[in-house]
Amino acid sequence: MFTPEGPGLRELAVQALSSVERGYDLLAPKFDHTPFRTPDAVLDAVGRALSSRGPFGHGLDLCCGTGAGMGVLRAVCRESVTGVDISAGMLAVGRERPDSGGPRAAWVRGDALALPFGPVFDLVVSFGAFGHFLPRELPALFAQVHAVLRPGGRFAFPLPAPAPPGSRRYWATLGFDAAMRVRNAVWRPPFVMYYRPFRLGLVRPELERAGFGVELSALPEFGRLPDGSPRCRLVVAARRP
Template sequence: MLTAMFAPQGPTFRELVVQALSSVERGYDLLAPKFDRTAYRAPEPVLESVTGALRRLGPFGSGLDVCCGTGAGMGVLRQVCRESITGVDFSAGMLAVGRAHAPTAPDAPRTDWVRADARALPFGPVFDLAVSFGAFGHFEPRERPGLFAQVHSVLRPGGRFVFPIVAPARPGSRHYWSLLAFDTAMRVRNALWRPRFVMYYRTFRLAEVREELIRAGFEVELRALEELGRRADGSPRCRLVVATRTR
């Protein structure tokens, strides 16, 4: 991750520090011009695997990318939605970059970029598909039921909310300790500094998320993203959560 962060075209250490001491919204406004050259962007293998899975589930009419950032997920929607796609994010800077880099092919679905908080989506039930990539760490666990209820409210009956979720790091592994150290550092930072910057890697637990989605009115199915491989015990490295609005 550090190699990607400090690549020649990526953000400098100073820029990352300034971002980390800002609010989430202001931090991403600052990072937006270089965001696509950081390790925070959804990896291409994940995007490609999700695209393949959605092609098997679709096609879809209209799609929504929740917390779209600079539009990595919009690229997925563009391949599986026939009519329109919408990206929503509360960072004006991220939306500006996404809008500037969006393709303008004549056969592409209509594309809209909307500045709004995902906890108060400004839409009716007009979408057939909602996706999200890598944004859930910006929400406290207590906020998730409201977030899921918002996504449920903007989907048509039978609409799907789809997102990848990576298998948790094995306790005691290097990855486990690095995530624990990051989350601990963020909690200390938020206890001592304002405005808060909410970004936690270890709070989005599959069992809890599944129950919250069911309570929000979704039927939940898990699908292994086989292209991303399996761990030594045979479990998938990454699963696709497919939550269908049933009521």
């Protein structure tokens, strides 16, 4: 997909007709060569922003995939880093990465809606995974994150601004989401992945209802839109004592 090392059209078709878990198991060996991997520019910007708030003790990468975000945790967490994901295939690739983290890192298979941890983390991050959760699932998701954080612990993730209406990105995300809705209406098992519903106006109230205090800051590396608003924000939600 877009590179010689990425999956071909047939592979993508098989993955798209699978469940989320099975689809990512199949995609895992080539995932880092697709546009679905979080760009290094985003990871680096978040890492810089978090470094001024740290250091932290124990960190969790929620829906870690092959572990691109684990490097952010290793840079800002002194004690340990843990990645959790539902796909055994993605975790297997992550464990084999040269920068997998060694003895400081744990790779755990688990469901983000039923996390297998107690309140032991000081920082939870997540990159590019929220499209796999329907809006009605966000209260349960945020409650799980709240439950695994220590009091005062933080949940941080980048949140790009919505694509301007009429832009190329606007039509691309609209078309992708429409195609996924049609696919899920006629094919089972469903593959939940939608780009457009996860927006600040929905996310912030749900975080606050889950017991978080929410702080927003611009990621200056990505500039601003013509109206002056940031192209990408860092959302930092602190668990209230």
